[in-house]
Amino acid sequence: MAGPGGNKEYLFKVLVIGELGVGKTSIIKRYVHQLFSQNYRATIGVDFALKVINWDPTTLIRLQLWDIAGQERFGNMTRVYYKEAVGVFIVFDLTRSSTFDAILKWKNDLDSKVKLPNGNPVPAVLLANKCDQKQEAMAHNHSEMDQYCKENGFVGWFETSAKEDENIEEAARFLVGNILASDHLPTTEDTDIDKLKLEEETMRAESKSQCC
């Protein structure tokens, strides 16, 4: 588990939530696979995507981006989805104001379902996606958005475009920075002493001949 030379290694589970069709999957695809597809397809068969980030010379971060399964769109995600998440992107579509109106519903749902181990809310970044379609985009000004984030417990917001690859990298770095700054840091090495140990014991128990 430990990186070479005592390097730090983290695994972060990050949720990507928001209304149907706001571009959650596109953002993940763009960020993880450098791909963008015009064709919309509900997300099927995909739990999460993994992005490995060399944060700095001594820190390796594995970012697990959990898409909501396309069909869990009524907000009835299972605990499996939420548990042990350390960061969240809430996405809305700049061209559809109804998706902006739904943000607080998602945020409240999130805060009621998952908290950091220290009891604090999970850091959430707001993504205003499809900023490439400016002509149709809702009017909003930056100071208002800053105020909105402050009032509603978002650590920040970004205008993004999965299509044009705008700001997605930046938003991810911003969120990871916030996760690293929060006092809960689940490294692959030390969060889980109990369970790693259990596994080792498991292995030993297995290799031993059966009882009796």
Added chain:
Amino acid sequence: MATDLPAEQELVILGTGLQEAIIAAACSRIGQRVLHVDKRMYYGGNWASFSFSGLLSWIEECNGQTSSSLETVNLQCKILEGEDTILLDQVDQSIENLEVFCYVSAEEDAEEAADVQMKQANGTSSAESENKVLNQSEESPSYKTAPSDDVESPTQCSDVQLSTKDAPSASSSTTSEMDVDKKEIPITAASDDGNEANNAEKPNITFATQKVKEEMKKMTYSQIMKNGRKFNIDLTSKFLYSRGPLVDLLIKSNVSRYTEFKNVTRILTCQGGKVEQVPCSRADVFASKQLTVVEKRMLMKFLTFSLEYEQHTDEFQGFQDKAFSEYLKTKKLTENLQYFILHSIAMVSDTASTTEGFKATQHFLQCLGRYGNTPFLFPLYGVGEIPQCFCRMSAVFGGTYCLRHSVQCLVVDRETGRCKAVIDSIGNRITCEHFIVEDSYLPQKHTKNIQYRQISRGVLITNGSVFKSDSEQISILTVPAMEQGRPSVRIIELCPSSMTCPQGTYLVHLTCPSSGTAKEDFEAVVTALFVNYNETEEMTCSDEEDEKPKVLWALYFNVRDSSAIDRSAYEGLPSNVYICSGPDPALGFEHSVKQAEAIFKQLFPEEEFCPPAPNPEEIIYDSDGTQQGDAGFGSSTKTEESVKESINENAEPIGGGDKVIETTQSLDMNEMNQESEMTNPDAQTLKCSTSETNT
């Protein structure tokens, strides 16, 4: 919100209990369109797990204080000529005799509670640091993250503790054979040790008692409430047999990636009011101080025989159908051993046949050592995780999920007699090929000739373990009938590291087939093992009373057991309506997996039941989105390879390091024993599906 539900489905499933969830996952996995709804606002039905406040809401709901009934819509306009309707029940009657007892003071002591909470949050309470000093001689890395019984551990004085000290964490089976040998020789000396330990620790006890009392003052209802989020209280209390069908299914389907397990660490027995640990592995048997040398030999001989009892049927000729308990009496086993075998290992009733007894003993022994030194596993965060894991799998493969949503009636075609559609709670008409429903949703009209059994359930929040230890333990204790006519009671005790209760508390689940109300069924057992927390008596209680854990809060209820009902007993239902039972009273999950698979096989006899889901990191998004993969993903070979490479270089196989994924590994690894092999089956699966896509 749910107005835009898809109007055409292959399956509509009502209820999110375990069987329904497994069926949903299995059907979505093979590409069927599944609509899965539950009238409640949580997953799992009577399989759910709740935080403390969630449990209080559930209690209110059961008591009818809040109405869960959904508004219904006029149906007539939705029904066509030649169609009949079957109305479903919107009132759940599966829970009865619900009683709640609160023994802690309901008075708010804000300052103290906040203080305790703050300490817990910082993880640096004074008790903990003392605890560290007390335990520093032990090699117990688990104390770093699990400063569990910081109060109780110093009060330890049991002799069995000596044997567990070598392996203070989850599993004492790892005690090496060497250790066992060392212990085996001086048996009598060992029991002397035990006495010495008792004497030696006396000063400690008084010291500890004081501390316990200090801590006690802080135990208030508001403190339970404040830590309520840390509870995950199961309505159905079970363990997984490590070689049982649920473990196999979790591994086979890759649903295991969604959850983690802990080994159950102790099997306890209660004889004459005294709780003891049952030795069941070879190491345990030899390390045991309760058994004499002669007993150890007898027990080993018997267990070895049980493993291959089928090959020696002549040995118990004539006893096959007679009681196992009678057979044991003929085997030159001491009473002590007969008791162990019957109640703690076979866990069968006094009247179970010899063949049943051997079968159960054999299953128990076969499950030992796969993951730990008991045959059982417990899911972190509670049993309620399991149905949710299958629901997530179904959703990932396209299942539509909607809670707080129900089906108010079925539409039956008069000519074919089949259910052709359902009308949901907001009046949508949704066509379906098959309808799957949990028993408790069915109206009385169709169940009037059914005599349901009941399961008695008890949930206790206590301040300590029934059998104290210096590390956190997950235990099972079977207590045989204490009064005539009462069934034996299964007790599962969970510690904080099982993620089901906050530090300083234990969660005790009692289960038995009902003979009366749950409270009546458990009264004798609870009185024998626990004392009710009582603040005013705290200062005067005797040493003996001090030994027993105190009940802070208790819940009793009876839940309907529909597991033994045959489908043919339900009257007047179309043939394409399939019925899942609620939870069954057995310890394992055998019934649920069997029932779910049987229903799936009826639906899709040709299809594989829960084939492995591809691993997330093996799934590649295509760049143009023109290919239609069977599971919705296509592939472009080049990217696939490059991404795979980067995964292999940069990451552990299968997203190693992740908690969720790690479980998959731990389960898989034991199956295959090699990390490198693990990626292959999935890669193959993926390749199969992608090559199909390309042709």
